[in-house]
Amino acid sequence: MRGPFVQQRRNNEQEIEKTPLLVVQKIRDAILDENFKPGERLPEDQLGKMFNVSRNLPGKRFLRSKKRARWLWSPIRGLF
């Protein structure tokens, strides 16, 4: 009986691990396609909508985390 639940949990964990990578890839593609231009402000809500990640999803957390991509700059946290 526990099988499907364990599998579901594993899938969720894999999804959590994969999401930041997918977001990084999407931001990178947006930069390369010039949908994002250097110096441009990227509001969190807009990023979330654009990449289809809601507030509670790992992607959204990634956008707020220190681990996020190296080309982004946050006025609150500074450069990283």
Next chain:
Amino acid sequence: MEPYKGAILKPLSPEEALDIAELRLSLITLAVKPAHRHLSPADFDLAYRLAKQASRTNSAKEQFELDRRFWDVIFEKSQRLILWEVFRQLDERMTRYNPLFLKLFPDQAIRPRQREVLIEFLRKGEVDEAVRAFKKIYLEVVHRIIDHLGTVKAAVRMKGSSKPPRPHSGIAK
């Protein structure tokens, strides 16, 4: 007041471009020698094909991917994993400069071919010459980018200084 949430895509800067270029060059120099010993004829063919495609494409995304695959061949064979990791991190930072490169070198026929030159010399076993030739072309590209960014920066500064100075808020009217 709601705190600012979001991010800014870091602007391009001549200083950053130079730092990235110098670090990349050092990593490439360190990786090429050990890689050369392990590169097979098939690896040379693949790397050359990727280099050629990267020089000819007009898509920044495609160029990024081909360039990454090209350097993956070299760094994988060098077996220097830390160098490879740092190189990839720099690659990410360089993403913002890829569209600019295509704007500065729009003509495929006269676009710099530093990667192809590197492979041509490596195939002949001339490792030092390969690095030297690569470095020469690469630095020409970098200086072109830096010059362009410097010009843009100066123009922005000039535009800013031509505005009338802002009045001090403390002065009574």
